[in-house]
Every structure is written in structure tokens, then in C-alpha cells.
Amino acid sequence: MNINDYILKEIKALTLDNSVLVADDLCKELPITHIPVVEENKLIGCFAEDDIQTIENKEANLSEYTYLLHQFHCNTKTTLLELITLFAENDCNIIPVLDEKLNYVGYYELRDILDVFADSPFMHQDNETLIVAKSKSDFSMSQVSQIVESNKAKLLGLYVSKENADNVEITIKLSTEEINEVIQTFRRYDYAVISQHKDDSYLEELKDRANYLRKYLDM
Template sequence: MNINDYILTEINPLRLKSTIQSAKKLFKNFPLTHFPVIDENKLVGSFAEDDIQIIEHEKGELMSYTHLLSSFFADEKATVLELLKIFADNDTNIIPVLDEQKNYVGYYDLRDVLDVFSTSPFMIEESETLIVKKLENDFSMSTIAQIVEANNGKLLGAYISEKKEDFVEITLKLVSNDINEIMQTFRRYNYEIVSTHENDIYLEDLKNRSEYLQKYLEM
């Protein structure tokens, strides 16, 4: 599905000559955190609902409050992941969209983009989720892919899900008939397995050894 199919034009953008009252009415009628303001079809910025609501002079024009504008947007070539980052970075549920000439063409709604992401093969294809951990300077995406594929697995995708001190955690979505072999290979390459999995041979072995040692000590 082409993400551009989800560019919306249902709500007309605000303009610098729009009044505070009209902006408040827009936010009252639609569940939006921000809304774009244009001038001659060029994006000036986006007003946050929180900022609009505290302005008491409702007959005043938006141009008097341009210092409150936030500057964020996406171009027509933006990917779903790029859009999700813009949504998160700006704590917004709407993103203005510009064409190559920087003209305003519409906006993305967070709900639509999340729907596209949640129905992508990456999310819906039946798979295993494996989280591995290693020093940031030592891990390699190419090595990760090789480990999965060398054990007859199929890597659907991978991303750095956590970064703490000198370590990173990498979340993998993969298809495999024997994830144990993949986990054992990761361990041989000094990757720590963070996620828990049923029938993990390595952990079962550690558990059995621990139980045996405990029994021995109790003799």
C-alpha cells in the first residue's frame, strides 16, 4: 500500500489571517494536537492545541502569535518509519505534507499511519521475535542476518529497540523451524539472548545443572 494514498485534505489548513476563535473551534471539532498554518500555500508551521487554548484574545489573528508555531513536516516520499519518528519526536497526531516545491498538499493522521504499519507483512506474518544484546561497538547487522540465514531461518526485519550505556538490544522478527539453533549460534558469537523462549535448550541445561548441583550440596 502506497502511504501517499493516506494524505488527507478533509480539513482546510489555518491561515495567518485566521482568528484565534476559528482555531479554537477547529480543535473543538476535531481530536487534534496540532494543525498546520499556511500562507500562499506555503507551510508557516503548526499551532498546538495547548497553546491556542490559553490565548484569551479570540478575535486576534494567528499572525500575532507566530512565535508559538512548531516547525515539523514530511515530504511526499517519506516512509512509514520516518513518519512514525516525526509523530513521536513532536508528540503530535498530525503531520503536514509538502511536495517537492515545498507546497502544502495535505496531512497525515497518526491513526492511518499506525494502521498501515500494523497491517504490513513485517507485523502480521507469522514469525518469532528474538531479542539479542551486545556491546554497541561489537554488533553487526550483517553478522546477525548471516547467523539467522546460516541456520535456515528467514529474517523479516531487525531494529535497535534499546540502547543503554555501551550495550544495544536488537529486536529480530524471523521465521525458523528451529529457533534454538539460531539462539545457540548467537551465544557462540557472544550475543546475550534477552527474550525468553519455551524449550530453550541452553536455559534448560543450565536449570538441570543447577538442580543437580543443589541436590549434590544437600547430600
């Protein structure tokens, strides 16, 4: 998969000589949060739809409102996960794309990028998702990978999904037929297993003991 195949050019970038009315009409016509503005093939910035709607003088040129421009973009080497982060950080559904010479070449649309991510092996439904936690001082990516692969499981991807001053939470995507073995190994290395799994024999044992104790107390 080449993420550059999803660069779009259907929406023509505006220039600072365009009127606010042109930008406003574009926002009304298309479900976009931002409009790229380009001068001589160089990205000047993006006007947000919300800002365009607040400008009362629709006949004025966009050049009078450059202070409203938002500065964000990606390049042709930006990865899929980096793109998703950019969309989230800028609360947008369009991200301008620049080439190695910083020329504007088009844009990515959020819907396309999410579809690509959903179709990736990382998100495939046949795979297992395991969430574990450990103290920051003891955590290492290499150890997580070693634990997964030592149990003959295939590591598809992982990322830090949550952290605080003391602990980190890691979401792991893996392919295995013996998830219980992976889970028990993580516990032996003092990882807390956050996600719940039907094949987790440790939890089943705890449930059995709890049920036995409950029956004992009810006698």
C-alpha cells in the same frame, strides 16, 4: 503498499488571517494535537492545541502568535518508520505532508500510520521476535543478518531498540521454524539473548541443572 495513499485532506489547513477562535473551535471539534497553517500553499508551521487554548484573546488573528508555531513536517518520500519517529519526537497525532516542490498536500494521521505498521509483516504475530545485545565495538548489522540467514531463517526487519555507552540492543523480526538454532548461533558469536523463548534449549538445560542442584542441596 503505498504510504502516500494515507495522506488525508479532510481537515482544512488554516491561514494566519484566521482568528484564534476558529482554531479553538477546530481543536474542540476534532481530536487533533496540532493545526497546520498554510499561506499560498506553503506550510508556515503548526499551532499546538495546548497553545491555542492558552490564548485569551480569541478574536485576534493567528498572525499575532507566529512565535508559537511548531516546525515539523514530512514529504511524500518519507518512510513508515521515519513517520513513526516524527510522531514520537513531536508528540503529535497529525504530521503535514509536503511534495517535492514543498507545497502542502495534506497530512498523515497517527492512527492510520500505526494501523499500517501493525499490519506489516514486521509485526505479524506468526513471526518470531528476538532481542539480542552486544558491545558496540563488536556489533554489525551485516553479521546479524548473516547469523539469521545462515540458519535458513528469513529476516523481516531489525532495529537498534536500546543503547548505552558500551552496548547495543537489537530487536529482530524473523520467520523460522527453528528459532533455537538461531538463538544458539547468536550465543556462539557472543551475543546475549535478552528475549525469552520456549524453544530455547540452552535455558531449558540451565533450568534442569538448577533443579538438579536444588534437589542435591535439599538431600
